[in-house]
Amino acid sequence: MAVVWFAVLLLFTCREVFASYRDCSNIVEIRSCDECIRCGGHWCNDPYEFTRCHLDLADNWCQGMKESIPTDNDMAVSGQFFDPKYAVNSVRSGREHNLAIKYRSSESDPKVEYVVNSTQGSDVFVTKTTSCKDGSCTTTLDVSPETNFCSIKGSTHEYFNVKLNIQNVSEEAVMKFHVPCACACSSKVELMSPKCNGRGSLSCGVCTCDSGWSGTFCETPICEKKRGDVPCTDSARSDVECSGNGVCGPCDECVCFTDRLGSQYFEKDNFCADICMATNDCDDCFHNPMPGRCDFCHFPLIKQNLNQSLLEQKDEFNRNVWITCNDTLDGCHFEYVAMKANEETYYMVTKSCDPVEEKQVTGGVNVTLPIVLGIIAVVAAVAATAGYLVWKNRPPALPLNDPMYQNIGAEDCTGENPLYKPPTSSFKNPTYGKW
Numbered sequence: 001m002a003v004v005w006f007a008v009l010l011l012f013t014c015r016e017v018f019a020s021y022r023d024c025s026n027i028v029e030i031r032s033c034d035e036c037i038r039c040g041g042h043w044c045n046d047p048y049e050f051t052r053c054h055l056d057l058a059d060n061w062c063q064g065m066k067e068s069i070p071t072d073n074d075m076a077v078s079g080q081f082f083d084p085k086y087a088v089n090s091v092r093s094g095r096e097h098n099l100a101i102k103y104r105s106s107e108s109d110p111k112v113e114y115v116v117n118s119t120q121g122s123d124v125f126v127t128k129t130t131s132c133k134d135g136s137c138t139t140t141l142d143v144s145p146e147t148n149f150c151s152i153k154g155s156t157h158e159y160f161n162v163k164l165n166i167q168n169v170s171e172e173a174v175m176k177f178h179v180p181c182a183c184a185c186s187s188k189v190e191l192m193s194p195k196c197n198g199r200g201s202l203s204c205g206v207c208t209c210d211s212g213w214s215g216t217f218c219e220t221p222i223c224e225k226k227r228g229d230v231p232c233t234d235s236a237r238s239d240v241e242c243s244g245n246g247v248c249g250p251c252d253e254c255v256c257f258t259d260r261l262g263s264q265y266f267e268k269d270n271f272c273a274d275i276c277m278a279t280n281d282c283d284d285c286f287h288n289p290m291p292g293r294c295d296f297c298h299f300p301l302i303k304q305n306l307n308q309s310l311l312e313q314k315d316e317f318n319r320n321v322w323i324t325c326n327d328t329l330d331g332c333h334f335e336y337v338a339m340k341a342n343e344e345t346y347y348m349v350t351k352s353c354d355p356v357e358e359k360q361v362t363g364g365v366n367v368t369l370p371i372v373l374g375i376i377a378v379v380a381a382v383a384a385t386a387g388y389l390v391w392k393n394r395p396p397a398l399p400l401n402d403p404m405y406q407n408i409g410a411e412d413c414t415g416e417n418p419l420y421k422p423p424t425s426s427f428k429n430p431t432y433g434k435w
């Protein structure tokens with residue numbers, strides 16, 4: 001057991017080390033101004049410049065578009081003993097900087113002590129050398145913040161202090177070293193920048209692309225499937241691209257229109273097939289004059305008798321719920337309306353050449369209304385007994401072999417499908433909720 005624990009601990013420690021390590025070995029590959037500056041580099045704001053981060057300022061590189069490195073105003077103040085007693089110097093991480101502090105001392109080799117504190121990591125190398133001559137001493141501080149000095153949250157104005165104490169000198173000397181840990185340009189972000197083709201935000205001349213796009217200017221779509229694998233035309237149906245209901249998108253996948261009649265039913269993964277195409281695939285169902293679920297279809301398709309007042313139904317986006325379709329079957333042309341709700345597709349025949357169907361559509365209601373009302377009453381009673389929950393979680397298929405239905409002729413089925421649930425909140429069934 002002890003061995004296991006040791007291994008886990010070791011792994012964890014290694015991870016910690018790697019997490020905080022900033023790799024500045026390949027500075028020309030850096031694509032972030034902040035990271036460039038933290039590695040001690042110079043940044044180019046020109047997106048067309050190939051090398052964005054350079055350690056040294058090359059002559060012809062990035063003319064006029066270099067990011068200026070934020071500095072503090074360097075200054076030095078002399079004290080009673082020290083020159084300077086207080087100083088502000090700008091340094092870069094990964095670079096060395098010298099600072100000489102002069103003072104008078106009675107000692108020929110005074111003891112020099114210093115402490116360092118900083119707003120960032122403690123990754124600062126400090127060394128000192130002292131030399132004295134004729135009671136006048138100079139202590140030279142050699143400071144170099146490492147490339148790990150800046151944390152990833154470092155700002156433009158980070159710094160560290162070195163406080164000097166010299167033997168037999170009653171004064172303190174404090175040197176402040178300003179280290180830029182972020183670029184000023186990083187705080188300016190242009191959302192949906194035209195430079196990024198409107199598909200990302202621009203900051204320091206770098207596009208951060210929205211999901212689905214990549215490239216320097218967000219010009220390359222990220223396609224889940226390989227381009228060319230997914231055609232935009234359905235060979236089985238027609239040679240019309242995306243069924244005429246969409247356009248071929250950047251990844252060779254159909255992008256369906258959203259502003260067309262019935263566009264809420266366009267099937268993105270099926271060449272933007274509309275609801276009529278889907279239902280027309282289930283030809284056999286139209287032979288069946290019975291209302292209820294059709295078993296000859298590969299998706300739940302449910303027939304309802306025509307209710308004219310439903311045709312005007314709108315959903316919460318003011319779109320037509322019922323879409324007009326037509327089909328020709330055995331030389332008979334007919335029209336119907338279809339809609340989809342809760343993964344189920346409903347249709348009502350509106351015009352048919354079939355006399356039986358036609359009768360249902362136009363004149364059947366009056367003759368059979370009492371029977372229909374009777375059926376509704378029976379179903380209502382059953383539903384009331386079973387309870388509202390059962391009603392909501394009803395089985396998907398209408399039981400066509402239910403003896404109650406088998407006893408009814410086709411012409412009798414003119415009432416509202418008792419198991420039909422209104423598809424949208426905008427439609428109020430007067431009996432709904434009263435049971």
Ligand SMILES: *[C@@H]1O[C@H](CO)[C@@H](O)[C@H](O)[C@H]1NC(C)=O
Nearest residue numbers: 116117118161162163174175
């Ligand atoms: C760091 O050192 C400076 C100079 O001695 C001092 O003024 C400052 O309070 C110190 N900051 C912290 C956080 O210790």
Ligand SMILES: *[C@@H]1O[C@H](CO)[C@@H](O)[C@H](O)[C@H]1NC(C)=O
Nearest residue numbers: 276324325326327333334335
């Ligand atoms: C049948 O439907 C198609 C496609 O929706 C439409 O173009 C055509 O006009 C319709 N025909 C009739 C007679 O309604």
Ligand SMILES: *[C@@H]1O[C@H](CO)[C@@H](O)[C@H](O)[C@H]1NC(C)=O
Nearest residue numbers: 307309310415416428429430
């Ligand atoms: C038709 O639908 C409306 C709701 O829009 C409803 O009030 C009416 O009872 C339905 N008619 C028939 C015959 O089911």
